[in-house]
Amino acid sequence: MTEMIRAEKLEFQVPSRNILSIPELVIEKGHVYGIMGPNGAGKSTLLKLLSLLEAPTNGTIYFHGEKVSAQTVTLDQRRKIAIALQQSLLLDSTVFQNIAVGLKIRKQPRKVIKAKVFEWMEKFNIAHLADKHAYKLSGGESQRVNLARAMILEPELLCLDEPFSALDFPTKMKLVEDFKSILTTSGTTVLFVSHDLLEVKSLTNELFILMNGELQQHGSTEDVIANPNASTQSFINEWKSYLTL
Ligand SMILES: Nc1ncnc2c1ncn2[C@@H]1O[C@H](COP(=O)(O)OP(=O)(O)OP(=O)(O)O)[C@@H](O)[C@H]1O
Ligand SMILES: [Mg+2]
Numbered sequence: 001m002t003e004m005i006r007a008e009k010l011e012f013q014v015p016s017r018n019i020l021s022i023p024e025l026v027i028e029k030g031h032v033y034g035i036m037g038p039n040g041a042g043k044s045t046l047l048k049l050l051s052l053l054e055a056p057t058n059g060t061i062y063f064h065g066e067k068v069s070a071q072t073v074t075l076d077q078r079r080k081i082a083i084a085l086q087q088s089l090l091l092d093s094t095v096f097q098n099i100a101v102g103l104k105i106r107k108q109p110r111k112v113i114k115a116k117v118f119e120w121m122e123k124f125n126i127a128h129l130a131d132k133h134a135y136k137l138s139g140g141e142s143q144r145v146n147l148a149r150a151m152i153l154e155p156e157l158l159c160l161d162e163p164f165s166a167l168d169f170p171t172k173m174k175l176v177e178d179f180k181s182i183l184t185t186s187g188t189t190v191l192f193v194s195h196d197l198l199e200v201k202s203l204t205n206e207l208f209i210l211m212n213g214e215l216q217q218h219g220s221t222e223d224v225i226a227n228p229n230a231s232t233q234s235f236i237n238e239w240k241s242y243l244t245l
Helices: 043-050 095-105 110-123 139-151 169-186 197-203 221-226 233-243
Strands: 003-014 017-028 032-036 058-063 066-068 081-085 157-161 189-193 206-211 214-220
Touching: 003 043, 017 043, 017 189, 017 214, 032 043, 032 197, 043 157, 043 189, 081 139, 095 110, 095 139, 110 139, 139 169, 169 197, 189 197, 197 221, 197 233, 206 221, 206 233, 214 221, 221 233
Parallel strands: 032 189, 032 206, 081 157, 157 189
Antiparallel strands: 003 017, 003 058, 058 066, 206 214
8 A cells, every 4th residue: 555645634715715625635556536526526626736737725735755736846746647638638630649749748769659659559449540630530539549648658647537428328338448457457546537426436446525625435436335424425326326227
């Protein structure tokens, strides 16, 4: 059990109100964490703070025991964290070039880049799309490119904000299954914001439930779903009622 991130007294405020208030939160290496909660609960805000994109109003974040902040984060630390969002935001170029871009910035040799891009395209079942223009891809294909682009950098921490939510159900579940097997071999630590309990059940082994900017429950995904507490039961049981339809 290795601690990767520790957040203490984490708060994010805007002039009119508190958006987030979390006394303590620990992310351990190798786990896949789900972050669920109602709209506006603060999930995306929490992800932005933990991925060091935005600074909290108060509180401290430690990355491998070192105090870090969005202002002081080093390039080396920044490169250990990758982010993929709901919108894939691909570049005006081919699939190959989109996946290669991070390694190019890191000035890897061309041969290495080519081999790695093909390796990751194969893992995500998109090798046949290598020369296709990114803007001509389907939603599911774009999201595969988006994830391959992040994973090729072999991040220690991968932060995902609803990456599958714009996909139709079968496309989503196929990608979730493929992604799950990729994560099993990569050992990447993942923070996965989702509003879909089915995705969360398939992909994550730990689950945080965030409501009104506060962490209401944390435990193994199985246990949180099976045993919601007084604060989370209405949220989780509503989901469970849909899943057993
Ligand atoms: N910079 C900001 N200024 C003002 N309000 C903000 C700011 N950032 C977030 N908020 C508000 O904080 C709350 C939490 O936002 P956040 O995007 O983190 O929620 P979320 O849980 O990701 O919601 P969703 O499920 O809709 O994506 C929302 O009410 C949002 O309007
Ligand atoms: Mg959000």
